[in-house]
Amino acid sequence: xxxxxxxxxxxxxxxxxxxxxxxxxxxxxxxxxxxxxxxxxxxxxxxxxxxxxxxxxxxxxxxxxxxxxxxxxxxxxxxxxxxxxxxxxxxxxxxxxxxxxxxxxxxxxxxxxxxxxxxxxxxxxxxxxxxxxxxxxxxxxxxxxxxxxxxxxxxxxxxxxxxxxxxxxxxxxxxxxxxxxxxxxxxxxxxxxxxxxxxxxxxxxxxxxxxxxxxxxxxxxxxxxxxxxxxxxxxxxxxxxxxxxxxxxxxxxxxxxxxxxxxxxxxxxxxxxxxxxx
Amino acid sequence: xxxxxxxxxxxxxxxxxxxxxxxxxxxxxxxxxxxxxxxxxxxxxxxxxxxxxxxxxxxxxxxxxxxxxxxxxxxxxxxxxxxxxxxxxxxxxxxxxxxxxxxxxxxxxxxxxxxxxxxxxxxxxxxxxxxxxxxxxxxxxxxxxxxxxxxxxxxxxxxxxxxxxxxxxxxxxxxxxxxxxxxxxxxxxxxxxxxxxxxxxxxxxxxxxxxxxxxxxxxxxxxxxxxxxxxxxxxxxxxxxxxxxxxxxxxxxxxxxxxxxxxxxxxxxxxxxxxxxxxxxxxxxxxxxxxxxxxxxxxxxxxxxxxxxxxxxxxxxxxxxxxxxxxxxxxxxxxxxxxxxxxxxxxxxx
Amino acid sequence: xxxxxxxxxxxxxxxxxxxxxxxxxxxxxxxxxxxxxxxxxxxxxxxxxxxxxxxxxxxxxxxxxxxxxxxxxxxxxxxxxxxxxxxxxxxxxxxxxxxxxxxxxxxxxxxxxxxxxxxxxxxxxxxxxxxxxxxxxxxxxxxxxxxxxxxxxxxxxx
Numbered sequence: 147x148x149x150x151x152x153x154x155x156x157x158x159x160x161x162x163x164x165x166x167x168x169x170x171x172x173x174x175x176x177x178x179x180x181x182x183x184x185x186x187x188x189x190x191x192x193x194x195x196x197x198x199x200x201x202x203x204x205x206x207x208x209x210x211x212x213x214x215x216x217x218x219x220x221x222x223x224x225x226x227x228x229x230x231x232x233x234x235x236x237x238x239x240x241x242x243x244x245x246x247x248x249x250x251x252x253x254x255x256x257x258x259x260x261x262x263x264x265x266x267x268x269x270x271x272x273x274x275x276x277x278x279x280x281x282x283x284x285x286x287x288x289x290x291x292x293x294x295x296x297x298x299x300x301x302x303x304x305x306x307x308x309x310x311x312x313x314x315x316x317x318x319x320x321x322x323x324x325x326x327x328x329x330x331x332x333x334x335x336x337x338x339x340x341x342x343x344x345x346x347x348x349x350x351x352x353x354x355x356x357x358x359x360x361x362x363x364x365x366x367x368x369x370x371x372x373x374x375x376x377x378x379x380x381x382x383x384x385x386x387x388x389x390x391x392x393x394x395x396x397x398x399x400x401x402x403x404x405x406x407x408x409x410x411x412x413x414x415x416x417x418x419x420x421x422x423x424x
Numbered sequence: 425x426x427x428x429x430x431x432x433x434x435x436x437x438x439x440x441x442x443x444x445x446x447x448x449x450x451x452x453x454x455x456x457x458x459x460x461x462x463x464x465x466x467x468x469x470x471x472x473x474x475x476x477x478x479x480x481x482x483x484x485x486x487x488x489x490x491x492x493x494x495x496x497x498x499x500x501x502x503x504x505x506x507x508x509x510x511x512x513x514x515x516x517x518x519x520x521x522x523x524x525x526x527x528x529x530x531x532x533x534x535x536x537x538x539x540x541x542x543x544x545x546x547x548x549x550x551x552x553x554x555x556x557x558x559x560x561x562x563x564x565x566x567x568x569x570x571x572x573x574x575x576x577x578x579x580x581x582x583x584x585x586x587x588x589x590x591x592x593x594x595x596x597x598x599x600x601x602x603x604x605x606x607x608x609x610x611x612x613x614x615x616x617x618x619x620x621x622x623x624x625x626x627x628x629x630x631x632x633x634x635x636x637x638x639x640x641x642x643x644x645x646x647x648x649x650x651x652x653x654x655x656x657x658x659x660x661x662x663x664x665x666x667x668x669x670x671x672x673x674x675x676x677x678x679x680x681x682x683x684x685x686x687x688x689x690x691x692x693x694x695x696x697x698x699x700x701x702x703x704x705x706x707x708x709x710x711x712x713x714x715x716x717x718x719x720x721x722x723x724x725x726x727x728x729x730x731x732x733x734x735x736x737x738x739x740x741x742x743x744x745x746x747x748x749x750x751x752x753x754x755x756x757x758x759x760x761x762x763x764x765x766x767x768x769x770x771x772x773x774x
Numbered sequence: 775x776x777x778x779x780x781x782x783x784x785x786x787x788x789x790x791x792x793x794x795x796x797x798x799x800x801x802x803x804x805x806x807x808x809x810x811x812x813x814x815x816x817x818x819x820x821x822x823x824x825x826x827x828x829x830x831x832x833x834x835x836x837x838x839x840x841x842x843x844x845x846x847x848x849x850x851x852x853x854x855x856x857x858x859x860x861x862x863x864x865x866x867x868x869x870x871x872x873x874x875x876x877x878x879x880x881x882x883x884x885x886x887x888x889x890x891x892x893x894x895x896x897x898x899x900x901x902x903x904x905x906x907x908x909x910x911x912x913x914x915x916x917x918x919x920x921x922x923x924x925x926x927x928x929x930x931x932x
Contacts, residue, residue, distance in 0.1 A: 148545070150544075150545065151548060152513055152515065152548050153545040153547070154492050154493075154513075154547075154549075155492075155493060155511060155513055156511070158509040158510075158511060179508070179509070200495055200497075200509070239505060239507075241497065241507065241509040392544065392545040393542070393544065393545065394539055394540060394542070394545065394547060396730060396734075399726075399730070399734060401729070401733075401734060402733070402734040402737045402738055
């Protein structure tokens, strides 16, 4: 847990295993070295953590595994710069620092009894995975669950090892799509917003949770609005360069809203009220 | 009745030497080409006490670079695969006296306190340094035309945030304890009774600064001045000036808040960087979802926004500016933050 | 150099203080003294980069070493070493191009005499290449030409 005495001190953890999801996304599964701290650790789906690559730096990542599965904490990292490149160089047995949980979480309480529509693009699937698995582990609490996951190509799809299981499940409707035809691809082809429009999920008593690259979010929002989803029914999670992660430094601000405190989960209604910096 | 003392100009160096014997004493000294900075007391260097320092005493509590903790990794010789990582934080602070800051500089810490000594996650390094530091503040006899402390709730003899207040009088200074932390400093026998100088000091304190224009009343601007700035493109002109300065982005130190260097983790705090208004380039990280790296909008907007809009919204209307005017004095292209705020408020009313 | 010249040319007036008094004072010091001097000067640098931003000849823009992560040239440490490193690189980037406009030093809020560094390098360029930037529009800058045999660099004779 974020140390209330010294919020800048990470919890030292050891990487148990890594999964190379795509050419630039790598998943890390880790446990705190301090067993007591690991047992005491709790978090809500959607919360994030600052991972420290010792000697290099820190970056923000969503806790990718659900709180219902605490054998390890999972983080999926896209290689994009100095810290993430060095993180990608870590393997099982290496030490890593964790400052978590930070930020707010998905309002899953208010989603109970509703139909859920997940729309994820590329690495945007990472935060959705947390909530998706959490809901599957509490299946009875939720209505129909649809997962629409898209990527540029089959090689860009993360969580490849789990997709067959998700596709096979009868209690969720999993739809995968890629941007362009590819040999051997058996699922849909088409941009996410277009496939979403084809699927035409009903907005009545439903909630849509979406995450992905800005351009995908933009058109997905348009598609959701056309389908009749209200601003309060659309939830997303923002990426913002966080530094302290505890509401002090102001680095992650959008106007008066600190993404590390008021976010990273926002409804579209809340986003509209924020200054236009996205 | 609170003790009031007096110290003459002749005796002041001895008092400073006595203070320096017990604690780290920071005083403003001349450092080349007219600049004055706070440095540890050196009897050979005369403190400059007749004007505000070029840089504030911020580093006394809030240094630009600070070690948060060291880390040590050890391998088990019996089992080399097994390593342990130890984190060694050290939030201890050096007992310090800051002598010769101005009310504006000291008031700045009250603004930081609300954030760094906040309810949920107080910063232990800041708290330790704050506790260990005593401020002996110099009231201002004259006010410059870039000063606007009185617009943001301060004043040239405002004691808020000080532990001891010195007011310049004929031949020396009136010395008053403002806080319990400051009172013991008056016990030094070099200080004489100051009753006789009180009236003269009051006259100095009573002088009202004459700032240009009317105090802007930022509360009059719903959505804050920053909201207006964005909507009316007001900043275009000011940003234009900055582009004359080639508009290069500045790495604001707080961008790399946690910098890992060899075996220490340091934090980098925002310096009193005058062109810190030109914000940093986004650092590319992967992470939660994805988002355009265009972070906070035009940089001067975010600086003015933070100081005059966001912070007041989050902290009961307090403005995150002490009105010292350094930014105005030192800006190479004459961007005047007062002008920006006043125009934003005027447009909001229109 | 002008497309239109307005008014009458003014006769240059010799400055009361020798222009390069700062450089003369610096060169009079021994090398260890110079290092100590610069450490003391750079100590009060606040890394505002006004010097860089005010320079008309600074061209690295978004790829400035001061903020580059890949490669990571400079840390954000508040030490005289890091700050001096920046000044040295900046001066080297300007060598042969700096016209000593002095904006860097004028813009510095902390009064650090960084122009002296550039003057020194300009002196070196003058000695090596008989070139002074901004004086003769017909002269080719040293970095924009190649001579098989340099007049002042005696490669074989040394």
